[in-house]
Amino acid sequence: MSLNAADASSPLPAECEVLVIGAGPAGSACARTLALAGVDVVLADQHAFPRDKVCGDGLIPDAYAALRQLGVLDEVMAVAQPVSHVGCVGPRGGRIDVPGTMAVLPRKQLDDILCKAAVRAGARLLPPARFEAPLEEAGLVVGARLRVGEAGREIRARWLVLATGAVPQALIAAGMCERRTPSGIALRGYVKNDAMVGRIKALDVVWHRKLRPGYGWIFPCRDGVFNIGVGIAHSHNTLKDGRLGMKDVNLREVFTTFTEVYAPARELMAGGTLQGDLKGAPLRCTLEGARYSRPGLIVTGEAAGTTYAFTGEGIGKALETGILAAQAMLAGRAGPHDDAAVRADYEARLRSLKPRFDLYEKANRVNVHPWLADLVIWRAQKSPRLLARMTGVLNETSNPGNLISLKGFRRLFLER
Numbered sequence: 484m485s486l487n488a489a490d491a492s493s494p495l496p497a498e499c500e501v502l503v504i505g506a507g508p509a510g511s512a513c514a515r516t517l518a519l520a521g522v523d524v525v526l527a528d529q530h531a532f533p534r535d536k537v538c539g540d541g542l543i544p545d546a547y548a549a550l551r552q553l554g555v556l557d558e559v560m561a562v563a564q565p566v567s568h569v570g571c572v573g574p575r576g577g578r579i580d581v582p583g584t585m586a587v588l589p590r591k592q593l594d595d596i597l598c599k600a601a602v603r604a605g606a607r608l609l610p611p612a613r614f615e616a617p618l619e620e621a622g623l624v625v626g627a628r629l630r631v632g633e634a635g636r637e638i639r640a641r642w643l644v645l646a647t648g649a650v651p652q653a654l655i656a657a658g659m660c661e662r663r664t665p666s667g668i669a670l671r672g673y674v675k676n677d678a679m680v681g682r683i684k685a686l687d688v689v690w691h692r693k694l695r696p697g698y699g700w701i702f703p704c705r706d707g708v709f710n711i712g713v714g715i716a717h718s719h720n721t722l723k724d725g726r727l728g729m730k731d732v733n734l735r736e737v738f739t740t741f742t743e744v745y746a747p748a749r750e751l752m753a754g755g756t757l758q759g760d761l762k763g764a765p766l767r768c769t770l771e772g773a774r775y776s777r778p779g780l781i782v783t784g785e786a787a788g789t790t791y792a793f794t795g796e797g798i799g800k801a802l803e804t805g806i807l808a809a810q811a812m813l814a815g816r817a818g819p820h821d822d823a824a825v826r827a828d829y830e831a832r833l834r835s836l837k838p839r840f841d842l843y844e845k846a847n848r849v850n851v852h853p854w855l856a857d858l859v860i861w862r863a864q865k866s867p868r869l870l871a872r873m874t875g876v877l878n879e880t881s882n883p884g885n886l887i888s889l890k891g892f893r894r895l896f897l898e899r
């Protein structure tokens with residue numbers, strides 16, 4: 484199905500019930516959920532799909548579960564590389580493999596599948612359209628002004644959903660941005676190296692003194708291609724010394740360092756071929772940096788800060804919160820017309836996720852003090868219970884507070 488060729492020929496709608504801006508995981512999940520329930524949804528993105536998105540492409544268990552909930556898991560797994568462990572590698576080379584049901588799929592493919600699934604469900608995808616500003620009447624958002632090619636267009640909607648990711652321009656234009664600077668930055672490239680197939684099988688995440696306050700990763704895609712990158716999901720709390728803030732870090736240098744200090748990264752690069760350029764992008768984490776809603780408007784996905792600090796993973800929570808936004812609007816549709824109740828419902832659903840995000844923010848101290856990774860890995864190698872608790876956190880079957888709290892830290896030394 485060619486999405487844009489089909490839709491470009493039809494005139495733009497003047498109105499719809501819900502206008503979703505951004506066809507990444509959050510926007511497409513929201514649009515699909517609404518369309519399946521019979522809502523008249525229009526989905527708009529500034530890019531024609533399939534489009535690239537700078538990412539590590541790792542689908543951890545929360546993403547897996549959300550893809551299943553959306554009914555697209557089989558389609559995704561038909562083209563993704565299945566992965567059964569996260570490999571945590573400490574500065575001294577110690578390693579622990581934490582089991583989980585996961586996968587790797589380049590975002591160009593993943594987001595195309597999700598966007599097509601939204602269209603299949605009945606969402607109308609616009610030809611590439613850039614959101615410029617909300618339409619407002621007496622403080623209520625009633626649609627959006629878009630730029631389509633050279634032309635400015637207006638679409639009226641009962642609800643406007645911003646699922647515009649980590650770049651803050653749309654949030655700023657809509658008056659929803661509370662913090663322009665991102666929470667983190669990361670850089671990745673694709674390398675083809677057939678000799679490394681079977682040697683890097685897990686989602687390997689690497690901490691090292693020379694990478695602080697960040698980390699490196701290598702994730703295996705299909706066909707001998709690997710996603711390799713470095714990131715700094717910087718925490719406002721952990722960088723009080725001001726010496727290691729994002730502005731002081733040249734990610735390309737960190738990437739080079741990663742390929743020097745971690746032997747598999749060195750081998751991957753030395754014997755492989757870089758496909759395309761190394762590309763960087765911002766992250767917005769910890770459910771912070773933006774208002775979640777205002778009358779007539781809902782912010783979801785990474786625009787609302789749904790990426791985890793510490794690991795930089797956000798596809799799963801972008802999907803989940805896109806679904807939550809849709810569910811709140813659907814619940815509101817079933818009852819009396821009450822905009823405030825829909826917004827309160829959505830915001831409560833987001834806030835219920837906040838403790839988990841806060842704990843990832845706390846765990847971010849490992850990036851600043853990588854010796855903590857050595858300690859946890861060393862203990863987890865000896866303690867099946869600790870490994871079980873790490874598995875519970877990864878699979879979201881137990882609370883990360885168990886690991887990261889002071890009590891959890893004490894148990895690190897006492898537990899067998």
Ligand SMILES: Cc1cc2nc3c(=O)[nH]c(=O)nc-3n(C[C@H](O)[C@H](O)[C@H](O)COP(=O)(O)OP(=O)(O)OC[C@H]3O[C@@H](n4cnc5c(N)ncnc54)[C@H](O)[C@@H]3O)c2cc1C
Pocket residue numbers: 504505506507508509510527528529530536537538539540541542543546612613614615646647648649650652653668669670671712714763764765766783784785786789790795796797798799801
């Ligand atoms: C280098 C890097 C590595 C990462 N690795 C991982 C990983 O391995 N696993 C993981 O789970 N997460 C990872 N993340 C985080 C993940 O990429 C995000 O959490 C996720 O993309 C958020 O999804 P989203 O739908 O909210 O936003 P996005 O995926 O960013 O989608 C937003 C969409 O909105 C569109 N848009 C933006 N502004 C406008 C506008 N004004 N008008 C119209 N359209 C607009 C964009 O074109 C885009 O298509 C990584 C991030 C980075 C930067």
